[in-house]
Amino acid sequence: MLSVSLRLARPHSVSVHSLTQLRPLIMHVKLRSQNQPNLVRTMSTTRDTTHLSDITKMKPSTDGSFNRQASSFRNFIEPGGKFAPEKDRYRLYVSYACPWATRALIVRKLKGLEDFIPVTVVSPLMGTSGWPFASADPYPGAEVDPIINAQHVRDLYLHASPNYEGRFTVPMVWDTANNTIVNNESSEIIRMFNTAFNDLLPADKAAIDLYPEKDRAEIDSINDWVYPEINNGVYRSGFATTQEAYESAVKLVFSGLDKAEKILKGKDYLVGGKLSEADIRLWVTIIRFDPVYVGHFKCNLNTIRAGYPEINRWMKQLYWKNSAFKDSTNFEHIKVHYYWSHPSVNPTRIVPVGPIPNIEPL
Numbered sequence: 001m002l003s004v005s006l007r008l009a010r011p012h013s014v015s016v017h018s019l020t021q022l023r024p025l026i027m028h029v030k031l032r033s034q035n036q037p038n039l040v041r042t043m044s045t046t047r048d049t050t051h052l053s054d055i056t057k058m059k060p061s062t063d064g065s066f067n068r069q070a071s072s073f074r075n076f077i078e079p080g081g082k083f084a085p086e087k088d089r090y091r092l093y094v095s096y097a098c099p100w101a102t103r104a105l106i107v108r109k110l111k112g113l114e115d116f117i118p119v120t121v122v123s124p125l126m127g128t129s130g131w132p133f134a135s136a137d138p139y140p141g142a143e144v145d146p147i148i149n150a151q152h153v154r155d156l157y158l159h160a161s162p163n164y165e166g167r168f169t170v171p172m173v174w175d176t177a178n179n180t181i182v183n184n185e186s187s188e189i190i191r192m193f194n195t196a197f198n199d200l201l202p203a204d205k206a207a208i209d210l211y212p213e214k215d216r217a218e219i220d221s222i223n224d225w226v227y228p229e230i231n232n233g234v235y236r237s238g239f240a241t242t243q244e245a246y247e248s249a250v251k252l253v254f255s256g257l258d259k260a261e262k263i264l265k266g267k268d269y270l271v272g273g274k275l276s277e278a279d280i281r282l283w284v285t286i287i288r289f290d291p292v293y294v295g296h297f298k299c300n301l302n303t304i305r306a307g308y309p310e311i312n313r314w315m316k317q318l319y320w321k322n323s324a325f326k327d328s329t330n331f332e333h334i335k336v337h338y339y340w341s342h343p344s345v346n347p348t349r350i351v352p353v354g355p356i357p358n359i360e361p362l
């Protein structure tokens, strides 16, 4: 059975268009459901960490709203620092499903860092032990961990910090020189990638600045509402456990989209007439909106394609005209992850077939 799903592996940017195409995926998902160990022996510990990795054990606040935990590893790669920029010293761990990880993938590619910072992709089937590598779940497109042969992302966290009590999230940047985690906060990872390696990069890549001094105030002011209202807003809508918490979250999502629609009217970019981190941070949520958030997270007051023509145009242009965006997007991993990995939201784990297409042509 295992070899069946491997043989049917498809290139990562192919989207699921029909029931026939979904079949191998469904077989894989069934297999995976039968194999969910709660306690996994890691390189450094055998303590039960399911309260940190099992999303169904996540506690909402008393009013039913979802609160995201702050990231724990907040070091910076910088010239002259403990974490100096060096080729092949750092590894980026990602899920193609995850919007925060996609931020890091896009910036890595835009800055030409593929030869400097290798990437490892996890399986989209995040279960009770968190994100699995291909050795634990050989899902098409997933990879094994080449550093410590971790079975799950949590093994790396516990290797770096055996008493770690946070969540085992991606994206995460690993330092092979010190065998530790540098950073697991995407907003900081993209800032590091934007500048830290500039001295090692060819001039054209070093010159790319996604957070230019002159536009910083405007980028910051957009990020300040895009994160709570849109990026995290969709999660607050989907993970709400009371009607009131859901309704206030979903309304905020759409008021955020209304603002973005106005700003993008007749424009290709949010700030300064050029691509910036503000575009990347908004885009990773918008690309998932119609395929996942409308249904799975109940953000269904409208869709991007029917209700937000300016956002839709901006999203499509970035996807179809800039390979950093398209190559960082894997609709199959995105859809399967959300619909499979949140059993409290979708207990049947059925993955909807639509929308078709996942993104419209230009």
Ligand SMILES: N[C@@H](CCC(=O)N[C@@H](CS)C(=O)NCC(=O)O)C(=O)O
Pocket: 052, 053, 054, 055, 070, 071, 097, 098, 099, 100, 101, 130, 167, 168, 169, 170, 171, 184, 185, 186, 187
């Ligand atoms: N603040 C983090 C959030 C990252 C995050 O929440 N990633 C999710 C996937 S989209 C994750 O890995 N969740 C695993 C878990 O919470 O157990 C960032 O922006 O980097």
